[in-house]
Amino acid sequence: MTHSANITLYQPLLQSIAFKMLGCMHDAEDMVQDAFLKYLAVDPKKIENTKAYLIRSVTNNCLNHLNSLKQKKKEYLESVKLPELFEKIDFSSLDFRQELDAMLSVLHKKLGPLERGLYLLREGFDFEYDELQQIFNKKKDHCRQMVCRAKEKLARETEKFTYSFDSEKYFSAFQKACSDGNFDDLINHLNDEQKEIK
Template sequence: MNQTQTITLYQPLLHRLALKMVGSWQDAEDIVQDTFLKWLTLDQEKIKNTKAYLIKSVTNSCINHLNSIKRKKNEYLDAINPKEFVEKLDLSHIDIEHEISTALAMLHKKLEPVERAVYLLREVFNIEYDELQQIVNKKKENCRQLFSRAKEKLAIDTSKISFDMVNSAQLIESFKKACSFGEPKELIEDLRLEISQKA
């Protein structure tokens, strides 16, 4: 089998392998082409199993390619100074209190207390359904349905919403604390209180 026949025979196999490893059509093509170019410069008679050699070469090139991408990504991330980045951010135009109030107003207008509790705790704090069923005293499957229903309700467009809520200040405060410290214990108690008042 001559070189042209070898390339024609193995190119589709090598491209599929490279594509599966690197996930990019263009990168896979480049890797396979480079492998064949290198192979063409070698003494063919010294290679006992051409197919095995080409597969091994493509695999090694893919690994090197992925390692190079990872290294560049890490170098880029290391070059970023988070403190300096945050200091450069101009957040003066953002009124956090207003943003939170508006978001919670939307939740209060569209969702029932139990839906609101499940949505907030799942969406914002990523609390698992096992824990949610204990917090809101509902079965896990019911919690999934409540979360799904809440998302559907929130997707429906609503015009200007007024925020008329007796304990709004308390809920806003406990929500901000939960976001700041990653501990939604106080927020959970406030949400439970809302559910019990509605019942």
């Protein structure tokens, strides 16, 4: 079989494997593409089983990617020292308040209620997917997919949702979560938004 035939044949399988490992289609596509580039650079005579070679290559790429993300996250958290950072936040500062309002406005314009809630708790407060599954009563894989979709939407300039929101209530809940680690109000607010849209 030619290189192009093998790529066409195994691409769906490899992408499925990568997505299951990473939970994000964009990252999965990158890992598969990288595996194919390595495959094209190797002498075909040195590969006994093309399918096994490609699966192993994609799996290794995904594991390396996950380890890299884990290391970057660890280094970031060690350098930032989040508890100290939150203690220094001046919630009465007009600049901070305006920046937070602008951020929440973007989230409301570009994301639906579930995407917004998952994204905010996952990316803003580092909630684990097991926790998100319980909070929103959604499967863990679905939560991963929604967070990935939210990231992709935020990267685009188009705006889908344009309804208004209570920024004062959001700010208060966000402040409480940052100040004393009490997420009850924020989680209740995020769940209430989903009910209002249904």
